[in-house]
Amino acid sequence: MIDELRAFSLNAMTMMNYDVSDVTDDTPLGPAGIDLESLGIAELGLRLQDQYGVVLADEELEKMAYLTFGDFLADVAVRVELARAGGQAA
Numbered sequence: 461m462i463d464e465l466r467a468f469s470l471n472a473m474t475m476m477n478y479d480v481s482d483v484t485d486d487t488p489l490g491p492a493g494i495d496l497e498s499l500g501i502a503e504l505g506l507r508l509q510d511q512y513g514v515v516l517a518d519e520e521l522e523k524m525a526y527l528t529f530g531d532f533l534a535d536v537a538v539r540v541e542l543a544r545a546g547g548q549a550a
Contacts (some may be wrong), residue, residue, distance in 0.1 A: 461537045465512075469533065472507045476500060485530025494529065501525055514539040 470480045478494055487493040489501065496504065501524055505516040514536060516524070524532055 461540060462533050465508075465533050465536055465540070466529075468511060469504065469508070469529075469536075472504055473500075476503060483529055485528060485533070487529045489527055489529060489532055490525035496525060498522065498525070508536060512536075512540045513543045 470483065473480050473483075473494065473496070478496065478500065480494065483494060489496045498521070501521045502518075505521050505524075508514055509516065516539075524535075527535070
């Protein structure tokens with residue numbers, strides 16, 4: 461699941477005009493790394509919601525700017541598994 465989410469997220473960020481050529485799991489999502497601003501994180505969240513059915517609340521999206529890419533993927537993977545199991549995705 462993580463590899464699928466990684467590929468999807470990197471592709472989505474590329475389509476959003478972010479340079480992801482040097483992104484690793486240790487790269488921060490925010491200013492010290494990918495530099496996703498709040499609107500970028502919200503758009504990525506919407507794309508993940510459309511693709512995987514996970515819901516990321518606005519308050520959660522703001523906190524995600526402080527995560528590394530790997531931590532973000534791990535969080536989303538748990539939410540996807542919960543959504544697929546019929547649990548709460550948020």
